[in-house]
Amino acid sequence: MALLLEPDTTSAHGKPPDTLIVDDEAPVRRLLGRMLEQYGYTCTLAADAREARLQLQDKEFTLILCDVNMPDESGLDLVKHVLTQYPNTAVVMVTGLDDPHIAHAALEIGAYGYILKPFQSNEVLIDIANALRRRRLEIENRAYRENLEQTIRTRTAALQQAFEWLERTEKELRLSREETIQRLAIAAEFRDNSTARHIQRMSHYCGLLARRYGLDPEHCELIRTASPMHDIGKIGTPDHVLLKPGSFTPDEFKVICQHAEIGYHILNGSEAELLKTAAIIAWTHHERFDGSGYPRGLVGEAIPLEGRIAAIADAFDALTSKRVYKPAFSLDHAVDIMREHRGTHFDPALLDVFFDSMDDVLMIRDQYTDSFS
Ligand SMILES: [Fe+2]
Structure with a gap:
């Protein structure tokens, strides 16, 4: 099990993942917190979306476990906000709502997992491990793509410069050739x-x-x-x-x-x-x-x-x-x-x-x- 919960070193610089647990049921969020802290996770607890947003203002989290049904703002809206502002965050929904439409909506907006309450600790740990692995792969993929795009931009610019230089040189050569011809002809005329x-x-x-x-x-x-x-x-x-x-x-x-x-x-x-x-x-x-x-x-x-x-x-x-x-x-x-x-x-x-x-x-x-x- 420890292998599954190996901390995600790609974003936390070797530190255990900073985790935000958002659930309006205190026993649930405390249980999740204790479970993860046993494996070296640093956990911050929030009772609702408002508290979660305040925590997010202070620091960026690697992982968020988020309830769906909460007073005031729903978990789905909170997750939308998180993934827009902090796209490197892995989100797993933890909810009592066994509704395929909501599960589908959660995955659509970018959640990596959907855990139903009551849950088994193994199930939670496996889903989290998978979410963190997927997050790491997506970050690597994004970095690779950005690097590739940058390389293409750089090479395109270099190619463009080479074309412009060739064009200039060709034009100068043409003008020089024409002028030479004209001057020779003028000498005769x-x-x-x-x-x-x-x-x-x-x-x-x-x-x-x-x-x-x-x-x-x-x-x-x-x-x-x-x-x-x-x-x-x-x-x-x-x-x-x-x-x-x-x-x-x-x-x-x-x-x-x-x-x-x-x-x-x-x-x-x-x-x-x-x-x-x-x-x-x-x-x-x-x-x-x-x-x-x-x-x-x-x-x-x-x-x-x-x-x-x-x-x-x-x-x-x-x-x-x-x-x-x-x-x-x-x-x-x-x-x-x-x-x-x-x-x-x-x-x-x-x-x-x-x-x-x-x-x-x-x-x-x-x-x-x-x-x-
Ligand atoms: Fe002539």
Whole structure:
């Protein structure tokens, strides 16, 4: 029997359980008190719920034996209060009411046992031992769950931080890559165009046209990011040709035409999609839909879509911008010129989409205006 009544060390720090016995019948509560004290329990007696509440204000009990029928407040109400305020308390009802509904209600609100009077001491001791064991398991279970929840919260927060760091790093890498491309492209453009805004406008026109044409977002972004390098091959064009204000001789024109091939050779051979796309654009942005372009004279859809998009964006910006050899044309004039070349220079379907997107085209133009124009 002593084994069954081994004190519950999980909550009482090795001390015998503090027990509150609540019963309006003095002989019953004294009997229970004596019985438990024989086994080392510390017992406090209360004649009703009011006295019990006063005792509870002074200290927390490990175990409460509680009558059901008492004057004023019922034992069930008291137990509800106890289990709400002190959820680590083990409660066993001790009552003369042999009513399954009340027994069920007691167990529902959290009592661990229901002992009927008159009781045998063994029966009480076994029920108490079981209640204390269950209490210890529930406390351990709750602590385990709380610990688990805390671990999950901590790891989720760490994971979230890692994701945010990755996202930041990825964004920085993307911006850095874009900026590097733009600066390289500006270096090439700077010699004859003296404006960084041309490649910004041109690349946004390309991105816009690709989107409006219905390409998937990733492809559009690739075209937008790669297109600033379309004229990178101009770094191989001598100054006396590149900067010549008048028209070119046939030989000079041949030299100019080489910038598409040179750009392609600079950019070609990479495994990176961005550079592959940039190489295609550099190589094909001067091809014409009717086959009269350079460097290879490709016709129609044999010209890669990226090159056909870049041709429209590049030409529109060249026409509407001031250059050393020409003023900026009005929008109407530029559109007229391009429309004249619909199907000869430019892919007709793409050109229609570009003109249909003119509101957004003009927003880009206004956003990246040349400071001197
Ligand atoms: Fe070019």
